Amino acid sequence: MTSVAQRRARIGIMGGTFDPIHNGHLVAASEVQQQFDLDEVIFVPTGQPWMKGEVTESEHRYLMTVIATAANPRFTVSRVDIERDGPTYTVDTLRDIRSARPDADLFFITGADAVAQILDWKDVAEVWELAHFIAVSRPGHRLTISGLPEQGVSSLEVPALAISSTDCRSRVSRGFPVWYLVPDGVVQYIAKHHLYRSS
Numbered sequence: 001m002t003s004v005a006q007r008r009a010r011i012g013i014m015g016g017t018f019d020p021i022h023n024g025h026l027v028a029a030s031e032v033q034q035q036f037d038l039d040e041v042i043f044v045p046t047g048q049p050w051m052k053g054e055v056t057e058s059e060h061r062y063l064m065t066v067i068a069t070a071a072n073p074r075f076t077v078s079r080v081d082i083e084r085d086g087p088t089y090t091v092d093t094l095r096d097i098r099s100a101r102p103d104a105d106l107f108f109i110t111g112a113d114a115v116a117q118i119l120d121w122k123d124v125a126e127v128w129e130l131a132h133f134i135a136v137s138r139p140g141h142r143l144t145i146s147g148l149p150e151q152g153v154s155s156l157e158v159p160a161l162a163i164s165s166t167d168c169r170s171r172v173s174r175g176f177p178v179w180y181l182v183p184d185g186v187v188q189y190i191a192k193h194h195l196y197r198s199s
């Protein structure tokens, strides 16, 4: 009797502050899922992102991420970063997901802006060992992966969506709509919880 070798699971990890999650994040994750034949993309909202200033309470960012991803059977959301005390480091995110999914190949998805900063991340040598990186294009940011290990990073052009969380927050605070920039449920969540209103 011949045995059929089982394919290793391929898991994408989309880390982000998601303050709020927007359609640029979702299009990037969807495109990477399809192009890299991923079984699942886990969205991981940051706890305390040490490279950013003050951010919205993590439970709001987590719930908006759940709402935005709920309809896609391949998208899930993890609480590992929001439940860990202290600043959020990707090395800890990857360690936690690796120990929960020891048999999977991990792919960390980042936009062009984040890729440019990876060399400043904590324990970057270990980070490369834990996951393969996929750098996606982002309007307004040049995708440059020079200086990063060639084997460790792939790049992918995704349909350009010039959306940022900063712009979404600014629009809400000025009374402009964010319909179609973020999923409908996220528009409604922002209104219900009075997020991003200027005081």
Ligand SMILES: Nc1ncnc2c1ncn2[C@@H]1O[C@H](COP(=O)(O)OP(=O)(O)OP(=O)(O)O)[C@@H](O)[C@H]1O
Residues within 6 Å of the ligand: 015, 016, 017, 018, 019, 024, 025, 028, 109, 110, 111, 112, 113, 114, 136, 137, 138, 139, 161, 162, 163, 164, 165, 166, 167
């Ligand atoms: N429009 C976009 N297209 C492709 N990638 C994106 C886009 N927006 C964000 N990303 C990537 O998604 C990840 C998480 O981003 P983040 O949650 O910081 O959103 P952001 O829009 O950059 O937020 P902010 O404007 O508050 O800095 C990062 O790797 C970032 O590069």
Ligand SMILES: O=C(O)c1ccc[n+]([C@@H]2O[C@H](COP(=O)([O-])O)[C@@H](O)[C@H]2O)c1
Residues within 6 Å of the ligand: 014, 015, 016, 017, 018, 044, 046, 049, 050, 051, 052, 088, 089, 090, 091, 114, 120, 121, 122
């Ligand atoms: O590990 C680090 O030192 C590190 C520094 C900055 C950002 N990151 C990760 O990069 C991802 C995108 O971060 P951000 O701040 O652009 O939302 C998110 O998962 C962060 O935890 C990680």
